[in-house]
Amino acid sequence: MASERSLEVLRVIVQDYVASREPVGSKSIVERHSFGVSAATIRNDMALLEEEELIAAPHTSSGRVPTDKGYRVFVDQLADMRPLSAAQRQAIETFLGQPDDVDEVLARTVRLLSQLTNQVALVQYPSFTRASVRHVELVPLSDTRLMTVLITDRGQVDQRIVDAGEAVDEAFVGELRAKLNGALAGRSLSEASTALPRIAERFVPERAALVERIGESLLSQVDANRRDKLVMAGAANLARTEADFGGSIYPVLEAIEEQVTLLKLFGEMEVDGSGVSASIGRENADFGLADTSVLASGYAPAGDGVAKLGVLGPTRMDYSNNMAAVRAVARYLSKLIDGD
CATH class of the missing domain: 3.30.450.40 (GAF domain)
Structure with missing residues (x-):
């Protein structure tokens, strides 16, 4: 079992090696730190640390560097983290x-x-398992392209482009926006995921294919926010x-x-x-x-x-x-x- 002074030697080895990327020797420890003991005593402490596999010599006759085990002991002994400035x-x-x-x-x-x-x-x-849909926005980009925007009550905003495959008039966009928000706003993402595949049922059959494409886009946005x-x-x-x-x-x-x-x-x-x-x-x-x-x-x-x-x-x-x-x-x- 490493002594209290040996653990302090380990601490300065870690700190000096992190700062310099150079193996740390007993002489440099005595010169840089106030242990009040001789280099020979520090070498004995380092030998104990090496026996405990807390430090190792990367080269013959070199200083020592911390091992993974040494870093672990250092972190576990880290009583006080350096406060941020x-x-x-x-x-x-x-x-x-x-x-x-x-x-x-x-x-x-x-x-x-x-x-x-x-x-x-x-x-x-x-x-965001408990997140809810705050609002769904549909933004016409051209006669046949829309942007679907999903906004949650946690501040997430997700946007996707949908190719409608047919002309979409402004009146229908308004109707679709209103029904989507009526079905989804205030509902959890899990509930929205269940409701979206049935959203086309709220529209006339000739609009079903378009509504399904937009619903699929929103469903992918809901699922992305849950993963x-x-x-x-x-x-x-x-x-x-x-x-x-x-x-x-x-x-x-x-x-x-x-x-x-x-x-x-x-x-x-x-x-x-x-x-x-x-x-x-x-x-x-x-x-x-x-x-x-x-x-x-x-x-x-x-x-x-x-x-x-x-x-x-x-x-x-x-x-x-x-x-x-x-x-x-x-x-x-x-x-x-x-x-x-």
């Missing part, structure tokens, strides 16, 4: 602002989180840290493009008492992400299940800063989506 907190409020809809606020969220952490930022759409999906930003950050990955970054890029993989990983990450969960290195091997760490926190719009947001990057990352940023952004996003 006043400028960072102000950036969150200013950058997110008051967007018009959920799509825009989530897009801004991942861009901001990527900038704060220099990692790939991920945010899961909130579960889990992710928004991502900052993939270019992987290229900047390519040296931190054991081989090519392409397997990592392929994995993050497969949203099902990341959604499953997010689903298995339990947020702890600090408000942030970490999955490190080999803990992600089953997802094809053994060279990465993923940090996640939850945010919960009122009445819905918890959705996740977080960052993905190499195991050599600034855990303290990144965990604080993930937690702060998650808390602000919860308030923003709830309209507080």
